């Protein structure tokens with residue numbers, strides 16, 4: 001199997017983790033779990049695979065620590081920049097652990113394994129003439145720590161398009177990356193590889209911007225007396241310059257796997273990002289990779305933004321969904337309930353998504369409490385009642401008029417690889433609930449609870465009724481099992497519990513092809529015990545008050 005290497009952005013350590021960071025890492029986690037499901041890599045170790053082992057599906061996340069803001073925030077808190085970075089990197093690790101994200105490595109740009117590789121890449125680029133010393137005049141956005149092109153600055157009326165604060169005209173001696181030399185190659189690559197930038201609207205956005213041509217970009221900043229300017233990786237051979245935080249950061253994707261054991265993971269299958277950092281990932285980074293002679297990632301996947309109750313989230317409004325609020329939701333609706341909402345309703349495509357309490361309750365009830373949870377409990381209750389809690393034996397041949405569950409489930413499983421290639425995670429997640437709806441419809445149509453009344457009715461053929469009941473309930477239970485397998489990447493704990501209650505946990509290395517086969521090797525076995533556990537998901541009361549974040553410590 002070709003290895004699947006997935007990455008998230010590395011997050012700035014000057015802010016606390018919030019819904020946006022958690023969402024991208026969760027999306028990457030769910031994507032990784034889908035790939036692992038196909039490849040038969042179950043039960044990923046939450047703290048990574050351990051030394052010496054490199055799994056075939058590898059998820060990297062981490063923190064970006066050389067931003068100027070780290071120096072100012074650290075000073076404001078009376079600690080060194082590295083202490084501040086340590087503290088906040090730990091917050092991100094805690095947040096992702098709380099979200100149940102199983103990543104294989106967490107990279108920090110202050111680690112020596114990263115710094116030494118950055119120096120090596122820059123030296124290579126200097127050697128090939130792709131990095132050179134020149135003069136830069138530009139519009140600097142102090143709030144975002146980036147230069148804007150003349151056109152963008154003008155369009156934005158010379159204020160930051162993100163924060164609205166004024167841009168500053170600056171001139172400095174910088175090292176440049178010869179971006180202009182790669183414009184044609186990049187454009188050709190994007191045109192020839194429709195899945196290179198997803199979704200398509202983002203691809204068009206980049207192609208549109210490329211039409212204006214590419215200018216060489218500065219990749220260093222001057223080192224001055226200002227302590228903030230002394231934080232970062234120094235330019236090899238020139239202590240007066242440090243590598244611009246964005247260039248340093250982009251290299252993380254390669255530096256993390258640039259070791260003899262991990263080299264085969266490159267190129268990445270998917271870089272997951274949000275729309276704010278598209279240009280860096282879809283233009284600057286691929287051109288740097290071309291200059292380094294490295295193959296390009298298969299896909300740069302860009303999602304939209306979370307907004308809250310219809311309004312943009314911001315610090316000044318104080319309406320950001322912070323980790324504490326997510327914790328309160330998990331406490332009320334379970335962690336898997338939270339994961340399900342975020343991942344199935346998140347801004348996966350090109351439009352933004354709203355974090356709204358009413359919607360949360362609606363989706364939670366529809367898909368989980370009344371969907372999978374209720375369907376599983378209806379089926380296990382009937383199996384308890386009519387078959388003493390043992391999996392009944394279905395008729396060997398499909399009953400005319402019944403849906404063909406073997407083909408329906410096969411089709412669902414068969415769609416998964418294509419959906420993953422197109423990074424259509426919401427569609428992949430919809431496969432399970434669609435099977436549940438099939439089962440609900442089948443129960444309503446065949447009414448097994450009514451049929452069961454005929455068991456003792458005078459004059460009825462009890463054996464035939466029992467056989468029909470067995471077939472119906474087997475079909476239901478086996479389809480619920482497969483739906484549960486398909487939903488497991490999003491709701492790992494609850495899905496594992498249901499599979500365990502039904503005694504059908506597959507072996508740790510079973511392939512999806514087998515696990516997902518109706519009445520296959522890992523299917524429900526007649527006679528197997530179906531334990532009626534507690535409800536998987538308690539129904540939520542739409543009228544009840546929304547969770548509130550615990551007061552800050």
Ligand code: MSP
Nearest residue numbers: 009010011012020021024064249250273274305306
């Ligand atoms: N450090 C850079 C990224 C370097 S990657 C080589 C950075 N960090 S960040 O902390 O600002 O994180 C940006 C990312 O956080 C976005 O691309 C997205 O993944 C996530 N989100 C931040 N706010 C978000 C929302 N409101 N909604 C969804 N995701 C957003 O940029």
